[in-house]
Amino acid sequence: CGIGYTCGQYVKKIPKLAIVGRPNVGKSALFNRLCKKRISIVDEAEGITRDRLYAKADFFGRPFELIDTGGMDLKSDVPFNEAIFRQAEIAIEEADVLVLVVDGQVGRTHLDEQVARILKRVDKPITVAVNKVDNLDQLDRIHDFYSLGISHMEGVSAVHGLRVAELLETAFRDTIWEEEVEIDDGALKVAIVGRPNVGKSTLVNHLLDEDRCLVSPIAGTTRDSVDIDIEVGGKNYRLIDTAGIRRKGAEHEVVDKFAAIRTERALERCDLCLLIIDATEGLTTQEKRIASEIES
Template sequence: MNSVTFKPVVALVGRANVGKSTLFNRITRSRAALVADFSGLTRDRHYGEGRVGNHPFIAVDTGGFEPVAKDGILLEMARQTQQAIAEADVVIFLVDARAGVNAHDHEIARLLRKTGQRVFLAVNKAEGMRYGSAASEFHELGLGEPHPISASHGDGVVDLIEHALSFLDKEADGNEPEDGAFDLDEANAAFPDMDSDTEDESAAEEPEIHHRIKLAIVGRPNVGKSTLINTLLGEERVIAFDMPGTTRDAIEIDFERGGVSYTLIDTAGLRRRGKVFEAVEKFSVIKTLQAIEACNVVLLMIDAQTEISDQDAHIAGFVLETGRALVVGINKWDGLDSHQRERILIEFERKLRFLSFAKMHTMSALNGQGVNALIKSVNQAHAAAFAKLSTPKLTRVLQAAVEQQPPPRKGIFRPKMRYAHQGGQNPPLIVIHGNALDAISDSYRRYLETRFRTTFKLEGTPLRIEFKSSHNPYIQGAQ
């Protein structure tokens, strides 16, 4: 090839707990990957952008590689790693300097040698050790010169990445790559390919989207979040496995549909706090809550084949508290008879009544039923969350609402509302100015909210109203 047009992809591969996620966080200058002294934290592929010197690149964190896994979650994790290897330009194989070479490392090395990919061997956790002695025994893996590093301290990391990417410049010039990388271009691959704000002021039926929508998919474990993402993408991009808690990290995936750009965030299933026993689960809850706070729209998925639980309500309550736009998807609808469908809708109305602002869809993530309507509501909710509300129109709506139903008196005073303006977006904030507004009741606040929602078509987003009373300067001067 004549030039490197696209950012190269660097996949981090190795057995569990050798420091792949720590290295990922360092080279992407983030804390996007879960890191703790437990094996098996990372399960899906996790992407991030990095740069070393003049080399921008895409890093891929993978789960602990079990190449001989026959079934279960380990097989699904191995398939994710296989996909990362297949799509990478460079593979960095991490081993543990303190644990030394073991049979698992040999098995991974054997398979990597068969892929034909460019592989660099990184000997991690070499801090405090003589680099020569730390790396010497890893020559037996047959993957070229070992590179001693410390992912947690940063020692040798820049040199490793620069060395791993240097072959791209060499190949772009038609030269041979440097020594230190294993190159078997003619080998048969061991693994098969697996494959700022909107300008819409009224949040119309078909909103025009001007920036990427960050969509967090949340819900209890095993409701079908990863299955929905795979259906949207048309590939097994994240692990969808019939076991609760398969996803532990929050995985971000860029995606385009109907000319609209999205970042899909597949999150770990949230359990009740009393059931979060393991440190791993605590990490997952934190990452999910962070994903809710960081997104524009939340898709709350509910399992139609189980009862709507208090935990569903807790998740919805947190979404409401953060002010994020919301769409509700009741999944696995295709497996219910008419009686069961009626029951779940009654439960939804009873337990999640406070989500009346959100659009609710019945769907099947597995076969794609209802998905198009779901995404349309996501777009509408996003437009509503970022709607621009003009001060004159807000004030006219306020005056019309007061004229039709004045606020009740409190004592001898009746609250007087003068004008309204927009105070923020995502969620929309309407600030109302006047006198004695501290006396406005919650029921009257809800009445105003309904009027604003109807006029400005603010379906799918929480709406916050703030009252600001004018103060009499003579009262302060008399004190």
């Protein structure tokens, strides 16, 4: 049959991201944050995580597997520390991308340097997550870690969920994602794009109400947006609504960036695109950019 997961012939390779670092830096907190579940125990004592833990997670609709590991410290008197170390080594071997978590409040330690050396021996993309940067004013704390010799670094807060999406973006910088296989049922895929608040969702709702022919909203299990199938005049359309992005205070820049990622993904998938513009504001630079993206 050739396409889709339904025929059982298509095996999708999901990239694996391993979270490693010395004890107590917030690896499990980051793991839980990324998979959006409380799977791993977070505690102020060190040596809490022992085995490797796995969970499925999602980076803007692209699935990946997360691995949490125990803190790497052969000299500590934490029970089973050698076994914990070995578990982390296995995770490093099996992962496609590595995230070295360090503690931005404590600063660089000798142990961070040791773990960095271990990671640099394997030829995989490494990103340093400088954790516990609980507000954006503390972002300069990452400078302390440049001497680890890993050029890609992001300041994050696992507990507050700050900048974790940026971390993923950096971690997966070299990942080639396998294209999502979408079963072609003949529906014309229409992406609805535009800046926040231009009325994308209103338009979609209007279309649905007018035609009263909503078939089903396909839940975005492997995607960030929800697709809506409608039938108009006997023809099937799939609306890819990229709405749902709202500007909030200080998150402006970040939100804009993610809006751009979502738009890009919708453009990749659609057959045609509706660019919605707010007539009262006219064409903005952002819209000109989206328009040229659509054309290319």
